[in-house]
Amino acid sequence: MNFDPVVVKKDFPLLEREVNGKPLVYLDSANTSQKPRQVIDAMSRFMETSYAPINRSAYQLAAESTDAFEAARAAVRRFINAPKVHEVVFTKNATEALNLVAHSWGSANLRAGDVVVLTHMEHHANIVPWHMLATERGLKLRWVPLTADGQLDLTTLPELLDGAKIFAFTAMSNVLGTLTPVKQLVDAAHAAGAIAIVDGCQYVPHNPTDVQAWGADFLAFSSHKLCGPSGIGVLWGREALLDAMPPFLGGGNMIADVRLDGFTCAELPAKFEAGTPPITEAVGMHAAISYLSSLGMDNVREHEVEVTAYAIDKLKARYGDDITIHGPTDPALRGATLSFKFKDIHPHDVSQVLDQANVCVRAGHHCAKPLMKLLGANATARASFYIYNSTADADALADALANAGDLFGF
Amino acid sequence: MPGLEDLYREIILDHYRTPRNQGELPPPAVRAEGHNPLCGDEIQVYLDVQDGIVTDIKIGGQGCSISQSSASMMSAAVKGKPVAEIRNLVRRFKNMMSIEEEDGNAPPLDESRPLGDLEALRGVVKFPVRIKCATLAWNTLLDGLDQSN
Structure with missing residues (x-):
């Protein structure tokens, strides 16, 4: 029913x-989606009763705030069926999540002449970061074409993926509404030795999402399109990949140690969460996920x-x-x-x-x-x-x- | 709430359906290009400037009724006019669109001549989202005049 x-x-x-x-x-x-009373109330209640810094103060209020923030992370894990909670990184939005992967994984792994494959139906957020990296590193971009009715034309996919390091694609077009065959695309990427990055911004708010069933390597999406507040998004990535990546932004929270001659990164997910994160927004996103899950x-x-x-x-x-x-x-x-x-x-x-x-x-x-x-x-x-x-x-x-x-x- | 009749005046729809001065001019005419990043509208303004007078103007590109009709009316208003007079007209038009003067030391506006058909675009101010549509051609014209210097 x-x-x-x-x-x-x-x-x-x-x-x-x-x-x-x-x-x-x-x-x-x-x-962007509208917000249910449940999300608005959860955020108001949190600010009225439990708001405090997270991860850095010893008093009970700060512990409550930290617990609420981490409960949101756990809710995101369940929502997308990620294997591990610390694979869920909070970002500003999906755009920042995609920039994080491009900048961090890309700078550690891509060299001049390397190939990144995108599709003709990508949002600028999954195009421009790769253009920026391509200009900086001399990468080649290849594009999966479309059929006349706006689906991905996969007839040349093996050739396009030949020698590619990355295949980054949307799970649902924000213009055409087209759902892409994510599992098939992930498998094709892996068969070619490329990693698979899924832009889930349009898909995740509207469909059951299971990153393990897809076998994907990264997934990016935003809270504000799934009835949550703006200002927070998610990058999910496989632990081994995230572990091997250099940090993205530097600052507080993302370090284990800072010395005059250098620094040591914190463990996941803090390594990718420099500075005070959107705390109240995480609580709101949690409420939004609970709301959608109840439907x-x-x-x-x-x-x-x-x-x-x-x-x-x-x-x-x-x-x-x-x-x-x-x-x-x-x-x-x-x-x-x-x-x-x-x-x-x-x-x-x-x-x-x-x-x-x-x-x-x-x-x-x-x-x-x-x-x-x-x-x-x-x-x-x-x-x-x-x-x-x-x-x-x-x-x-x-x-x-x-x-x-x-x-x-x- | 302002009604659509405030925006879509008959003369605007006339310029939209039958745009004036459409086309291109070959070099050495100046070519300026403008984009409205919000909606993807594009416009090209071609100018022949001789002895300080815009002797010919052509408009290319695609856009909504407001940007296209504004471009069409603009082309009709500036053709054959001295550059200084056109610059004054651009300032008057942007003034009508409630856009602040960028140059605080600009000379006083000469408002002695009637705006004519351009008056029809006054209603755009009631629809703030559309002001950028109406001014796209004018900013592109300014770019072209600067190039012709």
Whole structure:
């Protein structure tokens, strides 16, 4: 028995808000998700009762704070089925997590002429760090192409991976919604002797995640897309890999010893957590993970398949060829993120008209310019659904789009 | 709440549907390029500047109705005008968009001439997210004028 999104929505105070006397239709969760009362309360309660420095003070309050922070780490481990708690490193966000791997693993292991393989559907966060490293070290980047319906074209994958040191790819496209065959990609990377880095930013908030079943080497994701606060993200990595990597940022907490002539690193995970971390945010992320887990990630996925199927059918039935939805049309192959082109109206104008009906969608290049170039568009409009979105929100989107057609007279 | 009619005035939609001065100019015309990193809009402004006068202007690129119509209206407003007058017009336009003067020592604005069609873009100010769309062409024009010096 699945959950009712209308009931779930009542947990999200912001979604109760009206703007200009009308309810909000929030369809921008691929950008960032809204926060349930449970997360807001957990963070407030923590700051009111238990906030203190972690890992460095002997008093009881500091011990409580440290326990809360470490409980969040343990919750993340369970959420992604990581083998060990200390493999979970807290970062600022998924972007920082990917930069950490590129900078730290990359600087220790990559030399001029080495190959990094990416895909054509990556977010800038999984492109630019590699460009930076490629410029610095003389690396070669190779790109896995896409099929016409926005899936990875794997026909040349063995050749692309030949001699590669890294294969870094998204588990779900933030533009197309496409789910990638993560296990297959990880196996292909390993067969070629490369490590597999998974960008889970879009995938983890919406699907059951099991890094051991994937066999992946690294996974990056953010809290703010899974109903938690912004300001905290996760890098999970295999212990042996993390152990062999040099530190990323230097400072307090990440050291075992500092002398005038050098320093010694702390053990995992502190080695990669320089400075005071986002403590309250970790507590909030823990509450978010508990919230999602209570719904059940299988149920979250099932709900999103349903709402995606409904939205695609609705939009196609009403607008036919006037609307182009990018990416796979089969909901089994995609998440609930729908990028679309509507008539010849620019996405910025589409989103402006939708805003009049409080329908919140993203318009732009979605930080994926190489993919946009492939789509032949500078921008798309993107509606993304989550646990609090029902089929009524898809109806509201379809209704509001009619106004755009009327206004521009196309 | 401001209504869409404040933003999408008929004259704006007219310039959007039928943009003026579209195309390219061959060298030695100046070519300037502008990007709106938020939405991915791109614009190219080509300028022929002779004896301190913009004798021809062409606009290329893609964008939303506001950025495209603003570029179209701009091209019509500056063609055949002296550079000094155009620089004054750019300042007036940005002023209308509620953008602070960058140069605190700039000479006083000459507001003696009517803005004409450009007045239609005044409503953009009520939609702050779109101000960058409206000013993209103008900033690119400034870049082109600087290059032509």
